Amino acid sequence: MSVELKDGKKILHNPISREDLKDIHIGDIIYLTGDITTCRDVAHRRVVEEGRPLPVDVRDAAILHAGPIIRPLGDDKFEMVSVGPTTSMRMEKFEYEFTKETGVRVIVGKGGMKENTERACKEFGAIHCVFPAGNAVVAAVEVKEIVEAQWRDLGMPETLWHCHVEEFGPLIVSIDSYGRNYFEEKKVEYNKKKDEQIELISKQVGFIK
Amino acid sequence: MSNEQVRKMTDIMSQFVGFTAKKLPDDVIAKLEELRSREDSPMAKVIYDTMFRNQDLAVKLNRPSCQDTGVLQFWVKCGTKFPLIDDLEALLKEAVIDSTIKTPLRHNSVETFDEYNTGKNVGKGTPTVWWDIVPNSDQCEIYTYMAGGGCTLPGNATVLMPGEGYEGITKFVLDRMTSYGLNACPPLLVGVGVGTSVETAALNSKKALMRPIGSHSDNANAAKMEKLLEDGINAIGLGPQGMGGKYSVMGVNIENTARHPSAIGVAVNVGCWSHRRGHIVFDKDLNFTVDTHTGFEYKEN
Numbered sequence: 001m002s003v004e005l006k007d008g009k010k011i012l013h014n015p016i017s018r019e020d021l022k023d024i025h026i027g028d029i030i031y032l033t034g035d036i037t038t039c040r041d042v043a044h045r046r047v048v049e050e051g052r053p054l055p056v057d058v059r060d061a062a063i064l065h066a067g068p069i070i071r072p073l074g075d076d077k078f079e080m081v082s083v084g085p086t087t088s089m090r091m092e093k094f095e096y097e098f099t100k101e102t103g104v105r106v107i108v109g110k111g112g113m114k115e116n117t118e119r120a121c122k123e124f125g126a127i128h129c130v131f132p133a134g135n136a137v138v139a140a141v142e143v144k145e146i147v148e149a150q151w152r153d154l155g156m157p158e159t160l161w162h163c164h165v166e167e168f169g170p171l172i173v174s175i176d177s178y179g180r181n182y183f184e185e186k187k188v189e190y191n192k193k194k195d196e197q198i199e200l201i202s203k204q205v206g207f208i209k
Numbered sequence: 210m211s212n213e214q215v216r217k218m219t220d221i222m223s224q225f226v227g228f229t230a231k232k233l234p235d236d237v238i239a240k241l242e243e244l245r246s247r248e249d250s251p252m253a254k255v256i257y258d259t260m261f262r263n264q265d266l267a268v269k270l271n272r273p274s275c276q277d278t279g280v281l282q283f284w285v286k287c288g289t290k291f292p293l294i295d296d297l298e299a300l301l302k303e304a305v306i307d308s309t310i311k312t313p314l315r316h317n318s319v320e321t322f323d324e325y326n327t328g329k330n331v332g333k334g335t336p337t338v339w340w341d342i343v344p345n346s347d348q349c350e351i352y353t354y355m356a357g358g359g360c361t362l363p364g365n366a367t368v369l370m371p372g373e374g375y376e377g378i379t380k381f382v383l384d385r386m387t388s389y390g391l392n393a394c395p396p397l398l399v400g401v402g403v404g405t406s407v408e409t410a411a412l413n414s415k416k417a418l419m420r421p422i423g424s425h426s427d428n429a430n431a432a433k434m435e436k437l438l439e440d441g442i443n444a445i446g447l448g449p450q451g452m453g454g455k456y457s458v459m460g461v462n463i464e465n466t467a468r469h470p471s472a473i474g475v476a477v478n479v480g481c482w483s484h485r486r487g488h489i490v491f492d493k494d495l496n497f498t499v500d501t502h503t504g505f506e507y508k509e510n
Contacts, residue, residue, distance in 0.1 A: 027252065029251070029252060029255055066276075067276075068276065069276055069313070069315065081272060082272055082273060082276040083276060084275060084276040084277065087359070087392065089392075110359075110392070111391075111392040111451070112392075130450065130452070132256045132259045132260065132449070132450050133275075133359065133394050133450065134260065134263070134274070134275045134394050134481060134482060134483040135259050135260060135262075135263035135274075135275075136263070136272075136273070136274065136275050136276040137263050137266040137267045137270060137272050137274060138259055138262055138263040138266060140272075141266060141270075170255045170256070170259055172252060172255075172256075172450075172452060182452070183391075183451070183452075186391075186451075186452070186453055187387065187391075189446070190387045190391065190445050190446065190447065191387050193444055193445045193446060194383050194384070194386065194387050194445050196444075197383060197441035197442075197444050197445065198376075198379055198380050198383050198441075200441065201376075201379045201383075201437045201438065201441050202376035202379055202380075204433070204437055205374070205375035205376060205378075205379060205430075205433075205434055205437065206374070206375070206376070207374070207375050207430050208371060208374045208375070
């Protein structure tokens with residue numbers, strides 16, 4: 001069993017199975033202990049468009065859409081100084097194929113994603129979560145160790161930094177393994193309220209007479 | 210002016226910029242505390258708790274609180290008799306380079322068309338410096354701002370026909386909140402500029418973001434509209450991180466200038482919750498005051 005309940009926190013430990021995700025729904029808050037690898041634009045492109053295998057095994061584990069600030073400690077050791085999620089939507093066009101190829105279970109980033117990711121989450125049993133953005137120091141101190149760095153030719157932000165994390169989060173589930181999408185559902189509500197407000201305010205700003 | 214004075218002002222600005230990357234302005238912290246206390250959903254509470262824990266850790270560990278330390282922007286109101294007026298623009302660039310190494314700040318300057326990152330956080334026209342010249346003054350007032358990518362993205366400007374009126378401005382601003390605003394790290398500070406053309410409106414909207422949270426336009430109609438927009442955007446319920454809550458914004462500030470009878474220029478610009486603006490005022494001897502932040506101390510090298 002890879003789901004632990006501790007002090008009211010729901011903590012996923014990898015390896016994570018499809019089964020482990022079945023009681024997790026959009027809007028839930030979870031934490032992750034285990035492996036997460038930073039993976040963003042070019043890495044997705046290499047896997048999906050160039051068909052190259054990802055040099056870090058993320059099967060049943062997690063990826064993080066982020067470009068961190070890393071401090072080299074010498075002897076091929078590194079320290080995580082600052083790591084905040086980047087906009088997940090940039091990876092949307094690749095995420096179905098990427099999930100299919102790599103078997104990743106938990107995708108962490110910023111903001112929502114769309115149909116390709118919904119389809120991937122539903123078909124392969126995965127989830128997309130949001131790490132609250134702007135909290136780069138919290139995320140950095142939850143990284144306990146950087147265990148390897150691959151595709152270093154991509155430079156610091158795009159390198160695959162394979163991290164060991166402890167209670168990494170809060171992670172808010174934005175797409176669950178049933179394909180439900182938190183942001184898309186909220187947007188319907190926001191737009192309805194927005195239209196009401198436009199009408200209401202417009203009645204009070206007739207300054208041109 | 211002596212090289213010594215130029216070096217000193219460069220140092221002060223480098224340290225001040227670095228400081229603003231690590232600690233939010235007092236008015237932003239106070240507003241976030243107020244909004245945090247008014248949210249009652251577990252999700253909103255967890256997000257606010259994370260934000261406050263992050264800001265504490267940033268100060269404690271002496272690290273930038275957000276990994277995106279933005280493109281540096283300076284709005285200077287410089288007296289014509291300020292002794293360093295001739296050196297100001299060059300020294301601000303030097304201060305950014307220095308702070309980029311010492312703070313450290315992320316390298317956020319990509320030369321357009323040549324499309325490479327300069328690696329120094331400065332480039333052609335960056336940091337951005339907007340000048341207001343103040344006659345017969347020997348002071349220099351500088352607003353600093355870290356314009357991050359996420360909250361720069363919602364920026365938009367257009368010119369409306371007068372028939373669209375302030376109702377059109379309302380729609381223009383609110384539409385942007387649900388399309389881009391929710392991904393720009395709410396609760397946002399929303400700056401609205403009203404003027405005659407795109408660039409006058411756009412500059413007004415940026416200046417609006419430099420005003421303290423909770424301040425009001427001195428024009429009664431504009432102040433009324435600030436309140437209406439603030440309440441209206443809050444009612445959309447974006448909450449922290451756009452994930453839902455009772456509040457969407459830290460405030461709405463409007464700055465306005467006159468318009469051509471046939472046009473209404475309007476622009477919207479937003480600041481994220483991590484609204485890293487600063488305000489520092491120098492006298493002719495480089496004594497300075499900071500009214501945005503408590504706790505900034507200049508350490509002479």
